Amino acid sequence: xxxxxxxxxxxxxxxxxxxxxxxxxxxxxxxxxxxxxxxxxxxxxxxxxxxxxxxxxxxxxxxxxxxxxxxxxxxxxxxxxxxxxxxxxxxxxxxxxxxxxxxxxxxxxxxxxxxxxxxxxxxxxxxxxxxxxxxxxxxxxxxxxxxxxxxxxxxxxxxxxxxxxxxxxxxxxxxxxxxxxxxxxxxxxxxxxxxxxxxxxxxxxxxxxxxxxxxxxxxxx
Numbered sequence: 001x002x003x004x005x006x007x008x009x010x011x012x013x014x015x016x017x018x019x020x021x022x023x024x025x026x027x028x029x030x031x032x033x034x035x036x037x038x039x040x041x042x043x044x045x046x047x048x049x050x051x052x053x054x055x056x057x058x059x060x061x062x063x064x065x066x067x068x069x070x071x072x073x074x075x076x077x078x079x080x081x082x083x084x085x086x087x088x089x090x091x092x093x094x095x096x097x098x099x100x101x102x103x104x105x106x107x108x109x110x111x112x113x114x115x116x117x118x119x120x121x122x123x124x125x126x127x128x129x130x131x132x133x134x135x136x137x138x139x140x141x142x143x144x145x146x147x148x149x150x151x152x153x154x155x156x157x158x159x160x161x162x163x164x165x166x167x168x169x170x171x172x173x174x175x176x177x178x179x180x181x182x183x184x185x186x187x188x189x190x191x192x193x194x195x196x197x198x199x200x201x202x203x204x205x206x207x208x209x210x211x212x213x214x215x216x217x218x219x220x221x
Contacts, residue, residue: 001133002054002089004029004046008039008077009093010062017122018057018093025129036062036071043081053088055132056081057125060094060101075105082110089132091115093125099146100155100220106147113138155220158184162195163221167212172196 005027009015015032022030031046031053033039039058046052060074071077078090091113092105105111113128115121115138128138139147155163161184165175172192179187186192196208205211215221 001025002027002129004051004053005031005055005057006039006042006046006053007032008036008056008058008062008074010034010059014059014093014117018125021122021126022129025126034062035067035069036073036077037067037069039077040071040080043084047085052085055089055091055129057091057093057129060092060096075101078105078110079108091125091128091132091138093117093121097142097146098218098220102143102146114140114143116140116142118142158186159195159199160221162192163199163212163215166196166208167216167221 005022007015007018007022007030009018009032015034019030019032031042033042039056043053043056056078058074058078062069062073064072071080074092074094078092081088082090090111092111093115095117097116102114105114112132115124115128118140120140124140128140131138161179162175165178170178172189175192176187176189179185179192196211200206200208200211203211203214205214212221
């Protein structure tokens, strides 16, 4: 079983529940962080002292407050720690179940399990820790069903770049120039215009600003 675990979670009640679960599993060394930057510092300190963490249990969203943060989300924290320590096991423990988010995290290769914070969350987290400890991957049942649902539209990297540019206020001509400069293909005006039309139809949007609003509501951008 894992010997040293870092928990990045900003809700006290969940921290207490996770601490109790880890204690039941016989994991004695557990450190908690309520901010991503704090978790990063604990991770770096442990690595520097020659006693790195075996497992990171990480939420994805952290409530902002007065503290300025360099790492503002669990995704950014996970990316940072995996770049430093590719062997670190990572479990996502979150209420976020957006298919795009789930698929992107799995495709990044940075996580070993995804647990949904629902009524069975602690049971699933126990199963996830045990599975990952054995070298397996794990998804909560709800997450597994989402990934198997072929009716859910998953946007690719090109579409996400396009939509982020639109949401930022770029015109189609500006996006064409930016994509060509960065070597992103396809980058023709006609390709951009055609894909935006298709996306408006897919999401039932009347205009491109309407599309952006829908995607923001869905937390896709």
